[in-house]
Amino acid sequence: MMRIVLILLTAVTMLGGCAMSREDRLRDRADKIEDKLIDERDRVVALPAADPDRASRLSNLNSLKTSLSAVNIGLGSAKYLPENRRDVAYDIIEEAYSTIEWNIPLKAGDAGRRPMPEGFVNGKLDLK
Numbered sequence: 001m002m003r004i005v006l007i008l009l010t011a012v013t014m015l016g017g018c019a020m021s022r023e024d025r026l027r028d029r030a031d032k033i034e035d036k037l038i039d040e041r042d043r044v045v046a047l048p049a050a051d052p053d054r055a056s057r058l059s060n061l062n063s064l065k066t067s068l069s070a071v072n073i074g075l076g077s078a079k080y081l082p083e084n085r086r087d088v089a090y091d092i093i094e095e096a097y098s099t100i101e102w103n104i105p106l107k108a109g110d111a112g113r114r115p116m117p118e119g120f121v122n123g124k125l126d127l128k
Contacts (some may be wrong), residue, residue, distance in 0.1 A: 010040055022090050023079060026097065030072055032099050040104050056107040063108070064100050067116065067123070070098045074125035085127055092119035092127075 003128040020028070044057045071093055095117040102114045119126055 013028065022087075026075055026090065026093055029094075029097050030068065030075065033068060033097055033104075034065075036101065036104055037061060037068065053107050056109065059101065059107060060108045064103055067096070068100055070123040071100070071120065074120065077125065079128075088119075089125060089126055092117055092125060096120045 035048065041058070041061050044054060044061065047054045047057075074096075075093050078086055078093065081089055099114045099116050106113050119128075
């Protein structure tokens, strides 16, 4: 009997410990995107200096890193919003992360480049 209770308590504890808030999931995504940016930067830096796309791609990656930092600041601020506005902020932040991730392999000026979401303009979260 004691063994069953112990197993149930362990299972409940493990299930409860696995629940992540939306903010935590977004932070985890931001970390993964930063890792992708670093990997791509390393690939681009390894290109020959004479490569015609190298400078443009490095500039794009630098811009994306700046955007990622700005979105991360927005994520840190979102928890202070009223609950009815917080989900909207998280939606915009999620879309901004998706946009950054989409643009990682591109160079500045590529036709397939996706613009930042309307709710994230000029490096700041805008919840009109």
